[in-house]
Amino acid sequence: MYVKIALFCLAALGQPPRLSAQAPAPAPLVALAHVTLEINRLEAGPEEFARLTGVVPVNAGPHEHRPSENALASLGSWAYLEILAPLPSAAGTRPSPFTRLTPTTWSLASPDLDALIARLQSAGFETAEPVEGSRRLPDGSVLRWRTVHLRGAGLELAPYFIQWAPDMPHPSATSPAGCRLAEFELAEPNPARLQRLFDAI
Numbered sequence: 001m002y003v004k005i006a007l008f009c010l011a012a013l014g015q016p017p018r019l020s021a022q023a024p025a026p027a028p029l030v031a032l033a034h035v036t037l038e039i040n041r042l043e044a045g046p047e048e049f050a051r052l053t054g055v056v057p058v059n060a061g062p063h064e065h066r067p068s069e070n071a072l073a074s075l076g077s078w079a080y081l082e083i084l085a086p087l088p089s090a091a092g093t094r095p096s097p098f099t100r101l102t103p104t105t106w107s108l109a110s111p112d113l114d115a116l117i118a119r120l121q122s123a124g125f126e127t128a129e130p131v132e133g134s135r136r137l138p139d140g141s142v143l144r145w146r147t148v149h150l151r152g153a154g155l156e157l158a159p160y161f162i163q164w165a166p167d168m169p170h171p172s173a174t175s176p177a178g179c180r181l182a183e184f185e186l187a188e189p190n191p192a193r194l195q196r197l198f199d200a201i
Helices: 044-053 113-122 192-200
Strands: 002-009 031-038 058-062 068-074 080-086 102-109 131-136 142-148 160-164 179-187
Touching: 002 102, 031 179, 044 068, 044 080, 058 131, 113 142, 113 160, 113 192
Parallel strands: 031 080, 102 160
Antiparallel strands: 002 179, 031 102, 058 068, 068 080, 131 142, 142 160
8 A cells, every 4th residue: 555646846847936825715625635744854854845846845833732743835726735743842752764755644625524524424434533633833823623534444545534724824825835736646455445435525
């Protein structure tokens, strides 16, 4: 099993990246929210990403409910790339095994998480309890969201689902732009359950 992504980045073609992107309204009902690349040290992630793409992800601050921090780059309307690393100063931090940027998780966004959960459950999928999340931004403000994960075998490469709190600045509109997702591939030897999930969404 693996996750493979490919990006199209203007800076890699010699065109300067923009500082930010503007997310249009309204948001789609269910769409790609973000792709996460994990690394063991946050400062190493943006350096590697900038070397590959010419776009420098912005430090987005620590998470408030888990010992991690991230840096972000926009992938266009309503989507972004997250570089995730352990927060060294936090108690209970687990070291990451990744010394290079490595795709680990991805998410789909919905403006109505409860309705999406009901649809998934009616299709026979078990969901965990929704979890509140937040991240303190460098300017001191707090970004809030809710997430839900699926349970069960055959869903190891499945996305989790996220709903942003209303009136929150979307990361795709506040992160450095210049890249788009050109390819996203999941390799699963027994894809039947994963395909059923996508059909249900």
